[in-house]
Amino acid sequence: MTLQNIFLLLFAPCVGGFLALLVVRLPSGRRVVFGRSQCDSCEMQLAVWDMVPLVSSLVLRGCCRSCGARIGLLASGVELLALGIAVWAVLVLPPDGWLPWIGAALGWLLLTLALIDARHFLLPDMLTLPLIPAGLLVTWWGDQSTAGSGLLLHHLAGALVGFGGLSGIGWIYKRLRGREGLGLGDAKLMAAVGAWVGWAGLGSVLLWAALPALVGPAAVLC
Incomplete structure (x- = not known):
């Protein structure tokens, strides 16, 4: 395993803690980067040792050091999921270069969007829209290493088809x-998916995305 990948695995839980902040604060318009972390019950500002990924939650048993109120398992859960995504990126993607980092970053953003959507039925533009140029940029970078295979056009078409189809x-x-039955947030996210996987991959992504919604009612009927 390369040094880059080892650092990715060590860095992943820290990213997970930040993603948990995004899930809680972004939909409500609260400051994320400059706002100090605090207990929602007693409003005491958390110290650095209260926010060590995975460790602090175990030591404090999921409670505030000051008032003893339950902090909840969201942060620890997201930290574990972020680590799992990093492990997947290291095991599946080519170990050399930055591909594991790119794959993990994409997974982290999609995880954040999924959690925000599940909690607030919202897909923030500030998270979905940057995924479109990012996907095209990564495709262009890979296209250069394959002697100009024209992948960028397929992925650009994927972004247009993804947005146009769902909208x-x-x-x-x-x-x-x-x-309203389908918001533009879903269309923008599908545009981002098209930018990453190309127009040919949109069908399989839609199938896997719709499968849980189809299996749930089917299981109830059975």
Whole structure:
């Protein structure tokens, strides 16, 4: 294992702690970067040793050092998930270069979007929109190393098809039912997916994304 990948695994839980802050603070408009972490019950500012990824939660047993209130398992859970994504990137992606870092960063952002969407039914533009140029940039970088195979055009088409397809479905649904059924946040996220996987990969991504929604009602009916 390379030194870069070892550092990625050590860095991942720290990223997870920051992602947990994004999940809690971003939808409510609270400051993320410059705001001090504090207990929501007694509002005591947390010290550095209260925020050591994974370790502090175990030592404090998930409670505030000052008032003893339950802090919750969100931060620890996201830290573990961020570490799991980093492990996946190290094991699956080519070990040389920055691909494991790029794969982990993409996974971390998608994890954050999934958690925010599950908690608040919201996909913030500040997280989804940067994924579009990032996917095209990574594709262009890989295209240069494969002697100009034209991948960038396929991924650009993927972004356009992804956005146009979902936004079109949302428009049709609204015209037929008279209410919103699919927000533009989903269309922007699908544009980002297209920028990363290309137009040919959109079908499989949509299938895997829709599968839980199809399996759930089917399981209830059975």
